[in-house]
Amino acid sequence: xxxxxxxxxxxxxxxxxxxxxxxxxxxxxxxxxxxxxxxxxxxxxxxxxxxxxxxxxxxxxxxxxxxxxxxxxxxxxxxxxxxxxxxxxxxxxxxxxxxxxxxxxxxxxxxxxxxxxxxxxxxxxxxxxxxxxxxxxxxxxxxxxxxxxxxxxxxxxxxxxxxxxxxxxxxxxxxxxxxxxxxxxxxxxxxxxxxxxxxxxxxxxxxxxxxxxxxxxxxxxxxxxxxxxxxxxxxxxxxxxxxxxxxxxxxxxxxxxxxxxx
Amino acid sequence: xxxxxxxxxxxxxxxxxxxxxxxxxxxxxxxxxxxxxxxxxxxxxxxxxxxxxxxxxxxxxxxxxxxxxxxxxxxxxxxxxxxxxxxxxxxxxxxxxxxxxxxxxxxxxxxxxxxxxxxxxxxxxxxxxxxxxxxxxxxxxxxxxxxxxxxxxxxxxxxxxxxxxxxxxxxxxxxxxxxxxxxxxxxxxxxxxxxxxxxxxxxxxxxxxxxxxxxxxxxxxxxxxxxxxxxxxxxxxxxxxxxxxxxxxxxxxxxxxxxxxxxxxxxxxxxxxxxxxxxxxxxxxxxxxxxxxxxxxxxxxxxxxxxxxxxxxxxxxxxxxxxxxxxxxxxxxxxxxxx
Ligand SMILES: Nc1ncnc2c1ncn2[C@@H]1O[C@H](COP(=O)(O)OP(=O)(O)OP(=O)(O)O)[C@@H](O)[C@H]1O
Ligand SMILES: [Mg+2]
Numbered sequence: 001x002x003x004x005x006x007x008x009x010x011x012x013x014x015x016x017x018x019x020x021x022x023x024x025x026x027x028x029x030x031x032x033x034x035x036x037x038x039x040x041x042x043x044x045x046x047x048x049x050x051x052x053x054x055x056x057x058x059x060x061x062x063x064x065x066x067x068x069x070x071x072x073x074x075x076x077x078x079x080x081x082x083x084x085x086x087x088x089x090x091x092x093x094x095x096x097x098x099x100x101x102x103x104x105x106x107x108x109x110x111x112x113x114x115x116x117x118x119x120x121x122x123x124x125x126x127x128x129x130x131x132x133x134x135x136x137x138x139x140x141x142x143x144x145x146x147x148x149x150x151x152x153x154x155x156x157x158x159x160x161x162x163x164x165x166x167x168x169x170x171x172x173x174x175x176x177x178x179x180x181x182x183x184x185x186x187x188x189x190x191x192x193x194x195x196x197x198x199x200x201x202x203x204x205x206x207x208x209x210x211x212x213x214x215x216x217x218x219x220x221x222x223x224x225x226x227x228x229x230x231x232x233x234x235x236x237x238x239x240x241x242x243x244x245x246x247x248x249x250x251x252x253x254x255x256x257x258x259x260x261x262x
Numbered sequence: 263x264x265x266x267x268x269x270x271x272x273x274x275x276x277x278x279x280x281x282x283x284x285x286x287x288x289x290x291x292x293x294x295x296x297x298x299x300x301x302x303x304x305x306x307x308x309x310x311x312x313x314x315x316x317x318x319x320x321x322x323x324x325x326x327x328x329x330x331x332x333x334x335x336x337x338x339x340x341x342x343x344x345x346x347x348x349x350x351x352x353x354x355x356x357x358x359x360x361x362x363x364x365x366x367x368x369x370x371x372x373x374x375x376x377x378x379x380x381x382x383x384x385x386x387x388x389x390x391x392x393x394x395x396x397x398x399x400x401x402x403x404x405x406x407x408x409x410x411x412x413x414x415x416x417x418x419x420x421x422x423x424x425x426x427x428x429x430x431x432x433x434x435x436x437x438x439x440x441x442x443x444x445x446x447x448x449x450x451x452x453x454x455x456x457x458x459x460x461x462x463x464x465x466x467x468x469x470x471x472x473x474x475x476x477x478x479x480x481x482x483x484x485x486x487x488x489x490x491x492x493x494x495x496x497x498x499x500x501x502x503x504x505x506x507x508x509x510x511x512x513x514x515x516x517x518x519x520x521x522x523x524x525x526x527x528x529x530x531x532x533x534x535x536x537x538x539x540x541x542x543x544x545x546x547x548x549x550x551x552x553x554x555x556x557x558x559x560x561x562x563x564x565x566x567x568x569x570x571x572x573x574x575x576x577x578x579x580x581x582x583x584x585x586x587x588x589x590x591x592x593x594x595x596x597x598x599x600x601x
Contacts, residue, residue, distance in 0.1 A: 053473065079475035087473075093466045104463050108475040110456065114484075117456040124456070171474050 006031045011061035021047040023231040034208045036222040044231040045211040046088050049177045053085035054078040082174030086164040094153040105170035106131040138166050157184040178210040194221050279439050296431040302543050303438035304496045307445045309523040309535035311492030316529050318485045319465035324381030325493045326517035327388040328358040332494030333501035337404040347410035347502050358494030359487040366486040385517045392509040403508035450532050
């Protein structure tokens, strides 16, 4: 394994009062890897993602990006460094069109100052042209051309998920955290999204971490999988390893709805 | 709207306020309208500031505080330091902007009704401070403020001495209207440039804004300080026109009115607060004839209006276009100030 991981999660712990939602979780992520985090409801997956993107502060431990500590910084600084999270709840700018959503998400790439934009400076106009071009690229890449001018609040669930990913891509991230990107999708839509996520990695070299309950999709898409239960990591490995891991099977036992699809 | 239509609209508006209104007043001899319309113009600048805080998803019921502070800063500089009013104007605005950074840092973390409640208290705090401080001369206030004097640059007179003018009322009116036009031009540019787009992102979803890298704390402070700058220059101008200031010159009810002006005109429209200020000011005066029922009728009408037209009066004119959401531009959005 490559000795230079892009992301290191090191003994990360988060307590809410008496509840330890994430307990001494450690794992590393390689550049351009697709790594999934799975586990039963309430296992601490979303909390873990919020800790990595610094929306929550850690109680103990730290997260490093290319060796540099990024935990407990302001979220927009972590985003600036290239770690961007999409949300479990569909989170978009509802009163903007799809295109406006994607353009505003280019914020971090702006070279001109706010004052420059106010006066309409040359740099600002260049930015705007570049954002428009890049937004069109993303729209085409995700096949959203037909809905580009729709208000985001009018979109069906499947498109909202895709828009969430589009917003993430527009920030030009190094590491993209997707929290349940396939939720609420039927089989065909899921397979389409799986393809998209794989393209994201292939064509843009972006490292993808995802939380997902759709186990067949996870098995198909992931290079490696981390399993957590009650806040603790109980297994880590390739899809093949995880499929045959006793602890994992036990954790999912008696949970028909979540039954690990094997 | 095409560029031509926009220019035509601006041209017509300028002709109306700069030529037609003064002509009508001179013809009819209703000189008192100069004072009324001057007040409306200045109050609408303060309302423009409140509108900008709505634009980041915050209900601001404290603009009276900054109008009062701006008024005192200008009055003190004019009467005690002998400064030219026109120079005190930006200073009053800047002082308010700085003050609002200090006040905004802790309170802008609050949302919804909590932020609104804290701002509601601000006006009263400033009033009590003005009552207590020696420099503001307590309840006696600062009176006999001289009229604005000449402003010149390299011997070139930019603005004449108001004291020597044959028609100072007209001069006040024109000065106030030009300030209003400049303020709304600035507001329009803000809304239609990246700052405005970021404010909208904040209004719609602060968490997502942070995750795409927007420094939401900085942006909130920036918007709030611009808003307070508007409040400060409006207050400073108002005080110099009435040539006096008291702790009661701007009260909680004024702060509430600045907010209502925005609601009435429409939170989704840059020029909403201008229309709102005009209507509310005249509406209140018209209802004066109804005597003790004035407040009752006034409040009922406002509540009714908000129920029937939650997006403000300007939504009437634009409602046809609003049905094509795909083309929705920032100033035609339905109000989204609910935090
Ligand atoms: N802000 C919070 N305050 C208190 N407890 C919290 C908070 N956020 C999460 N928790 C608790 O931490 C635990 C882990 O929650 P988390 O949302 O991370 O689970 P999850 O694995 O994402 O679940 P799901 O699959 O349902 O999304 C839960 O018991 C939850 O109630
Ligand atoms: Mg979750």
